[in-house]
Amino acid sequence: MDKGHSVINTSPKIRIIKPKRLEKEGSVLLDIEYVVRDKDGNEVSRKQEYGDSFVANFIKILFCACMKHHAPDTGSVVTLTDTSNTVRTGSVIWAAYNATGTYKCNALSGNDDYGLLVGTGITPTDINDYALDTKIEEGTGAGQMEYGNHSIVNSTHDGSSYSYAGITRTVANNSGGSIVVAEVGLVCYMDWDSSTDRCFLLIREVLGTAVTVLDTQTLTATVRIKCYC
Amino acid sequence: MQAYLTVKKQGTTVINQKSKSFLIGFCGLMIRQWCQDTDTLNDTGGNSHSSGQGTGIFGCRTFAGYGLTRDHIDASNDMEADRCGIVIGSGTGMVAPDDYSLGTQIRSGEKAGTILYCGMVVYGLTIDAGTDQGSFKIMALFKNISGGSIDVKEVGLYMQGQRGAQSYPNVFGYCVLRDNITTVPLADGEFLEVEYTISIST
Numbered sequence: 001m002d003k004g005h006s007v008i009n010t011s012p013k014i015r016i017i018k019p020k021r022l023e024k025e026g027s028v029l030l031d032i033e034y035v036v037r038d039k040d041g042n043e044v045s046r047k048q049e050y051g052d053s054f055v056a057n058f059i060k061i062l063f064c065a066c067m068k069h070h071a072p073d074t075g076s077v078v079t080l081t082d083t084s085n086t087v088r089t090g091s092v093i094w095a096a097y098n099a100t101g102t103y104k105c106n107a108l109s110g111n112d113d114y115g116l117l118v119g120t121g122i123t124p125t126d127i128n129d130y131a132l133d134t135k136i137e138e139g140t141g142a143g144q145m146e147y148g149n150h151s152i153v154n155s156t157h158d159g160s161s162y163s164y165a166g167i168t169r170t171v172a173n174n175s176g177g178s179i180v181v182a183e184v185g186l187v188c189y190m191d192w193d194s195s196t197d198r199c200f201l202l203i204r205e206v207l208g209t210a211v212t213v214l215d216t217q218t219l220t221a222t223v224r225i226k227c228y229c
Numbered sequence: 230m231q232a233y234l235t236v237k238k239q240g241t242t243v244i245n246q247k248s249k250s251f252l253i254g255f256c257g258l259m260i261r262q263w264c265q266d267t268d269t270l271n272d273t274g275g276n277s278h279s280s281g282q283g284t285g286i287f288g289c290r291t292f293a294g295y296g297l298t299r300d301h302i303d304a305s306n307d308m309e310a311d312r313c314g315i316v317i318g319s320g321t322g323m324v325a326p327d328d329y330s331l332g333t334q335i336r337s338g339e340k341a342g343t344i345l346y347c348g349m350v351v352y353g354l355t356i357d358a359g360t361d362q363g364s365f366k367i368m369a370l371f372k373n374i375s376g377g378s379i380d381v382k383e384v385g386l387y388m389q390g391q392r393g394a395q396s397y398p399n400v401f402g403y404c405v406l407r408d409n410i411t412t413v414p415l416a417d418g419e420f421l422e423v424e425y426t427i428s429i430s431t
Binding site for chain 2: 023026054062095100128129154158159186227228229
């Protein structure tokens with residue numbers, strides 16, 4: 001299933017896939033880059049795609065952050081679904097009590113609970129997605145990859161039509177076999193319904209063309225948030 | 230993600246268009262949060278800040294009037310009513326991706342050349358699984374009581390950014406949207422309503 005396509009739902013479950021046109025002017029798009037390198041660090045392949053698959057959790061958190069939502073102190077609440085498919089009812093008030101605030105995605109190496117994650121799933125993105133379709137687990141066993149730290153791509157602009165900033169993470173395949181990466185997700189880690197941190201999917205993109213990462217190779221994925229004017 | 234702009238004068242829609250300009254302030258604020266790291270942005274006064282994540286990021290609900298208004302989550306985040314949220318102006322310069330403010334903001338007030346900022350709401354969160362779309366609205370009300378007519382030629386959205394934990398009083402406004410519009414003359418005594426709809430579509 002080729003992502004970079006929009007989905008029209010018909011009642012109740014039939015889906016028609018049609019090519020999706022991503023209008024740039026006035027939009028915030030996801031500019032996603034994948035670089036595969038061999039064990040010596042030599043670049044093997046590079047690929048770039050555009051997407052716009054922000055899911056429901058993303059806009060719900062932004063809504064609450066914009067209004068500086070007081071719930072549950074005042075009784076008005078918003079529900080998010082965490083990556084374990086558990087509905088969490090809360091607000092940014094809990095994140096406001098924590099210095100990290102909202103949208104924290106910079107997981108440390110070895111952590112596959114949140115941050116920039118990769119998977120093998122090909123199911124088209126649904127706005128209510130709460131996790132990757134099939135996440136690649138942390139490790140060196142069959143079908144597993146080793147997740148690195150994150151780094152920032154600082155904000156910049158072209159002077160005329162767009163600005164961007166991004167987050168980067170490298171995953172290494174030391175599983176002994178090839179792994180086909182077909183989806184990428186961004187998961188944040190934040191307080192929502194209590195002072196207990198939860199993991200919430202913000203973005204899920206199914207790649208137009210899957211990326212094969214051979215044993216001993218690394219994949220560096222960068223998700224840039226790109227603002228057009 | 231996109232934004233749509235509606236402007237009503239005295240309750241009648243005079244502008245209804247797709248917003249054309251998300252700015253560097255939005256991606257900069259977002260990346261500070263995603264990466265919990267430092268990014269350098271100009272605040273709406275043109276002052277550069279190399280700051281990281283914070284607790285009040287994206288806040289844009291302000292309250293009526295002028296002078297300092299109270300942030301109900303954190304009093305140390307108090308800001309002037311026209312330094313955060315939806316703002317209006319009289320500038321006509323082309324929008325650039327690194328704009329950090331309106332071209333010429335119309336400040337909140339009752340004196341000549343000012344328009345009273347009457348407060349703002351964030352509301353209408355909807356998620357439609359059928360169309361894979363989600364949205365919410367940010368709406369602000371303005372009244373001209375300056376004694377003369379004022380032309381509104383641009384609108385924008387300022388969001389809050391800060392550094393550190395809740396008790397840190399380092400709060401700044403950052404421009405995330407700026408749109409030039411067809412001139413809307415607002416006579417003395419008239420109301421203006423400006424609404425942005427922020428939407429996603431997977």
